[in-house]
Amino acid sequence: MSQLLIEQLEPAGFSDFLRYLDDHLSDNGRGDTAYFQPLPRDASRFPADKAEAFQAGLRTPLGTSGWRRLWVARDADGRIAGHIDLRAHPERHAAHRCLLGMGVDRDFRKHGLGSRLLAHAAQWARDAAGLAWIDLQVLSVNTPAISLYQRSGYVRTGEIPDMFLIDGRHFAYTSMSKRLDSQG
Numbered sequence: 001m002s003q004l005l006i007e008q009l010e011p012a013g014f015s016d017f018l019r020y021l022d023d024h025l026s027d028n029g030r031g032d033t034a035y036f037q038p039l040p041r042d043a044s045r046f047p048a049d050k051a052e053a054f055q056a057g058l059r060t061p062l063g064t065s066g067w068r069r070l071w072v073a074r075d076a077d078g079r080i081a082g083h084i085d086l087r088a089h090p091e092r093h094a095a096h097r098c099l100l101g102m103g104v105d106r107d108f109r110k111h112g113l114g115s116r117l118l119a120h121a122a123q124w125a126r127d128a129a130g131l132a133w134i135d136l137q138v139l140s141v142n143t144p145a146i147s148l149y150q151r152s153g154y155v156r157t158g159e160i161p162d163m164f165l166i167d168g169r170h171f172a173y174t175s176m177s178k179r180l181d182s183q184g
């Protein structure tokens, strides 16, 4: 796993990334995998309108409304093993903060890639982008992700009970934040 290389994804590589993401999302709520995205089990692919906004964000200058940056980890054959992305908050006057999303392919989990991706994104956010905070939201049932975030310095800031009603089930939504200081 140590040979996995993390690189920033340029807009030209986006269709390759979408194929990986749709495959990743097909696990949502299935088998022993908990729900990790607020999407119904039978519609667990990236919505087309969101994909368009995602791709547009990669071309949007940092610091302007709607910016987004994406990193992927690839194995020696170029296969995407995991991803992490940072994006602007939609609110005004929150340009010192960003929002995070991530995932690791089912074949590459529990080898430390999630931790590596989080460290990579935090370093970029602090050193290259000059941001002060990273925020995220995660389904409260997603305990593997929540424990990973806690180990990486994210602190729970709240929970909205019954945020989503999906496939007849009620899901709470947990908010977490990490302050980017000189220790990263």
Ligand SMILES: CC(C)(COP(=O)(O)OP(=O)(O)OC[C@H]1O[C@@H](n2cnc3c(N)ncnc32)[C@H](O)[C@@H]1OP(=O)(O)O)[C@@H](O)C(=O)NCCC(=O)NCCS
Pocket: 036, 037, 101, 102, 103, 104, 105, 108, 109, 110, 111, 112, 113, 114, 115, 116, 138, 142, 144, 145, 147, 148
């Ligand atoms: C949550 C997720 C990103 C974690 O990714 P990961 O690469 O498995 O993360 P890590 O390997 O860094 O850590 C996961 C666990 O493996 C353990 N681990 C890390 N390296 C290990 C190794 N070499 N040997 C054994 N265990 C190891 C970690 O200690 C951690 O243990 P824990 O579950 O008891 O806390 C991944 O499970 C995932 O993509 N899930 C579905 C999508 C998702 O939930 N996305 C985030 C919310 S939207």
